[in-house]
Amino acid sequence: MRILDYIKIFQKYTNSFLFVDNCESLNExxxxxxxxxxxVFKNASDIAKSINADDKFLFIAQLCGLFHDIGRFEQFSKYKTFKDDESIYHGALGVEVMQKERFLKNETQETQNIVFDAxxxxxxxxxxxxxxxxxLFSKITRDADKIDIFKIVAKYYREPGPRNIALEYGLENSDYISDIVLDNFYQEKMIDKKDLKTLNDFKLMQIAWIFDLNFEYTKNIISEKSYLNAVVCSMNIPETKWIYDKINQSLAKGLAASG
Ligand SMILES: [Fe+2]
Known part of the structure; x- marks a missing residue:
């Protein structure tokens, strides 16, 4: 099967979650x-191409990107939330869905296992x-996902408009930032969702993902598009300049090996 066949399978399956009762906010x-x-499918393709992937590698990377969030649809239909800690980890649910629906039944077991792991x-x-x-496919998928999340949040903070509680994780918009969150960021560590108390904490958690990027392609695109500037600008805290410096240092730092 070709990748276009899988895009059709993806669309057919996910369209089945559009609610028949015309509830636009749920459908949205x-x-x-x-x-x-x-x-994310497109980003995964571009990352794979940036490391000179052959056709088979490219195809598997595309499958990983396309299906990475397949668990989100059942999660939302059952729990009406995308918050994993209030429902179920959507990555584990995604693997269950892939196994139950047997979307990859025409691929080798090895390919299936790679996609499930990613x-x-x-x-x-x-x-x-x-x-x-x-x-390597897990790393590609994680970077591909982050590129798109950065793109979405940058657009959100750049354009004044109605606030979207889902994009702000329902957190209070205060000038406060938690010590543990700042501390983790300073040490270039990932920030755990359970430590988030304010919207600033949440923003810094997303910014900290730059310490966990795996490919030059990803760093370059985030720098080029200045995705994180809009997020930092929207944080009304004294540490703004310091956060900018950390971002720029991290994005400029070369990677030991792209995978
Ligand atoms: Fe995603």
Whole structure:
């Protein structure tokens, strides 16, 4: 099967979650995840091409990007939220969905396992399934996802308009930032969602993802598009300049090996 066949399978499955009762706000959430998945598919392709992938590698990277959030649809339909800590980890649910629906039944078991690992790993603080065959694909998927999330949040903070509680994780918009969050950021560590108390904490958690990027391609695109400037600008705190410096240093720092 070609990648276009899989895009059709993805669309057919995810369209089945559009609610028949015309509830636009619920449908909108499903559509957002459909569009996000297709952009992550494209980002994963571009990252794979940037490391001179062959056709087979490119195809698997595309499958990982396309299906990485497949668990989001069942998650939203069951729990009406995308918050994993209030429902279920969507990466684990995604693997279950892939196995139940047998979308990849025409691919080898090895390819299936790689895609399952990438889906499982993509939303964790750290990669857990470190199989030799799948590790690079997990890294591609994580970077591809982050590029799109940065794009979405940059657009959100650049354009004045109604606030979207889902994009702000429902957190209070105060000038306060938690010590543990600042501390982790200073040490270039990932920030755990359980430590978030304010919207500034949440923004810094997203910015800290730059310490966990795996490919030059990703760093370059985030720098080029200045995705993080808009986020930092929207934080009314004295540490802004220091955060900018950390971002620029990290994006300018070369990677030991792109995968
Ligand atoms: Fe995603």
């Amino acid at each position: 959430n499903i559509r957002l995840k459909q569009k996000h998945s297709l952009r 889906i499982y790993n993509h939303g964790l603080i750290d990669i857990e399934r470190k199989n030799k065959a799948s590790l």
